[in-house]
Amino acid sequence: MEFNEHKAIYLQIAESLCERILSGKLNAEDRIPSVRELGATMGVNPNTIARTYDHLQQREIIYNKRGIGYFVAPGARQEIIKALKDRFLKEELPVFFKRMDMLSISMNEIENYYKQESK
Amino acid sequence: MEFNEHKAIYLQIAESLCERILSGKLNAEDRIPSVRELGATMGVNPNTIARTYDHLQQREIIYNKRGIGYFVAPGARQEIIKALKDRFLKEELPVFFKRMDMLSISMNEIENYYKQESK
Amino acid sequence: MEFNEHKAIYLQIAESLCERILSGKLNAEDRIPSVRELGATMGVNPNTIARTYDHLQQREIIYNKRGIGYFVAPGARQEIIKALKDRFLKEELPVFFKRMDMLSISMNEIENYYKQESK
Amino acid sequence: MEFNEHKAIYLQIAESLCERILSGKLNAEDRIPSVRELGATMGVNPNTIARTYDHLQQREIIYNKRGIGYFVAPGARQEIIKALKDRFLKEELPVFFKRMDMLSISMNEIENYYKQESK
DNA sequence: GTGGTCTAGACCACC
DNA sequence: GTGGTCTAGACCACA
Secondary structure, three states: OOOOOOOOHHHHHHHHHHHHOOOOOOOOEEEEEEEHHHHHOOOOOHHHHHHHHHHHHHHOOOEEEOOOOOOOOOOOOHHHHHHHHHHHHHHHHHHHHHHHHHHHOOHHHHHHHHHHOOO | OOOOOOOOOHHHHHHHHHHHOOOOOOOOEEOOOOOHHHHHHHHHHHHHHHHHHHHHHOOOOOOEOOEEEEOOOOOOHHHHHHHHHHHHHHHHHHHHHHHHHHHHOOOHHHHHHHHHHOO | OOOOOOOOOOHHHHHHHHHHHHHOOOOOEEEOOOOOHHHHOOOHHHHHHHHHHHHHOOOOEEEEEEEOOOOOOHHHHHHHHHHHHHHHHHHHHHHHHHHHHHHHOHHHHHHHHHHHHOO | OOOOOOOOOOHHHHHHHHHHHHHHHHHHHOEEOHHHHHHHOOOHHHHHHHHHHHHHHHHHOOEEEOEEEEEOOOOOOHHHHHHHHHHHHHHHHHHHHHHHHHHHHOOHHHHHHHHHHHO
């Protein structure tokens, strides 16, 4: 996996897990890999994975059974969507439109781009 | 000026200067404040401003006349737009649509939001 | 290490690193010392080393793995040579010949000098 | 006149005066322009010219008649040549060859380049 | 441990 | 006056 330059790796891994949950590849009560396992497969220090799991557990997206492993929480999907939707509307949309204004990009252009992408 | 918690101050100042150039408040060949001046007005260490100016100079957005000060470069606008558009299309738009997909938000919702904002 | 009076220390350190890369003492993917380490060994403030590394990273001569350290970039040698050759042919050679002209020094004299030096 | 980025303007002006002396455009006892005059023609602060003249006077290349102006010194040519030859052999040639070595440029290449230039 | 950022204060060359 | 560089020391996020 390749990582974005200016974003914490542990957050990027968290996001990719969330995406897998939203997309249905991971479902409630599914076990997710151990820190060592995932660390190995992603070529990352296990500490980094631990941080990812800690982050997700605090947000009630995964939970831990001691001595067994981490599992997708029952309400994971809702929690993720709630968090994302919130940030999306309050933070991302405004800067998005500000950029569009500054760069003189119209909604039409975006829509065209969108149609191409979603083909 | 208030600064965002999780972004380097020197970059935030750089962005605000770019915005002033794009909006026409600053034009090519305009002199911009000295590092000490701007540092004082923004309540920031002059070194931090120096870093901002260094950053912008490397991107050919401003240039320096020794012993005199910094000036907006002739091609500043284009350079800024080029950089922004690049990042926008290659990095921001994809994650934007990915989010919309995941959150099942339609273009219509966005458009409505957009119309409200632009009133 | 001794530093030239009239050239920035951070640039002199950058050059010495480049020389070590060109001479093969440092190879692609080699880790280079941390800012604190190198600062200590050269009797220089770590910030100064940080500036050196920043400078070289922008030129794609070294790169950074977050939390781990700096490494020699794969294309480091080429980048260095490209930059040096460029400057050499466009800036240094012309003044070199201009001087020779003004001082009426012939290529023969230079060649003799060169042969002595390369013994 | 255009100025090099990383060299003091007053030194660049000094060099151009020296070149004019060596090339015979300026001869011993010729009057050179006043600081104000030269400053105006070069688009430079008179203080900068004053610094140039001070620099050259210390090296006995020009001298001053109070209330009248600056003049080329009788031994100007020799002084210039002496200074240049010295620096050339002791400082410039060594770095020149060091660069050639590092960049694997042969004397032949240089000679060819030289022949083209001197056509 | 690593680098990234920021402050405070200093000295310098240059205009 | 201007910017350029450097130091000393601090705090932070990240691995």
